[in-house]
Amino acid sequence: MNPRRRVRLARSLGLGGLWLAAVLVLAMWVGVFAALIPARAALERADWQLQTLETRLADAQATLAPFDPLADPQTLAAVGALNRLAEGARAAPFLDLAFGKEALNTAVTLTAGWEDALRTRPPMPELAEARESAAAWRQTVERSGRRLTLGV
Structure with a gap:
């Protein structure tokens, strides 16, 4: 085989190898x-659910805050x-006649x-802790999503 032909053959095989590798x-x-x-979609869905949970916990805190003093032991007693x-x-027997049986049953049920x-x-405090936990998990999910994106 002639040397020029070998160089051409090596060059064409090399280019073919480069194209194949690419x-x-x-x-x-x-x-x-x-x-x-699918992993990215699952992470985005988890982030959305955690954000919803965090929002609902914040709403529950805001709603229950005015009633927190009612949970004192004195109020409960x-x-x-x-x-x-x-x-x-x-x-x-006499109060039953004066107020009516249904009214007294309603009072007992209500109290x-x-x-x-x-x-x-x-x-x-448990609501605040649950909200902080949801926020921490949300940061973890966001960090995992960034790492997955960088990995790709």
């Missing part, structure tokens, strides 16, 4: 990008005493519901 790299990039699209009084009034609502309402 096509393979491009195909790899497209494949990685296509594989990570007063409501419990009021509930016991309503139950006692329902059991008294029991009020007492239950005060006992089971979420405390403000």
Whole structure:
């Protein structure tokens, strides 16, 4: 084989190899990008859900803040005493005639519901902690999304 022909053959094989490598790299990039699209969509959805949760927790805090003093033990004890009084009034035979059985039953139901609502309402510090946790998770999701984008 003549030396010029060898150089031409080596050059054409080298160019073919470079083109093949470029096509393979491009195909790899497209494949990685296509594989990570669902992950990016899941991260964006998680970010939106965390933002919604954080907003709702802030609304709950703003709504419950004026009622926070009602959760004091003294208030809870007063409501419990009021509930016991309503139950006692329902059991008294003469008050039943004066106010009516339905009115006394409504008073007992109302005071029991009020007492239950005060006992089971979420405390403000727990709402603040849940909101901070949601914000921290949101930052983690955003950081993961940035890393994923940079990785692609």
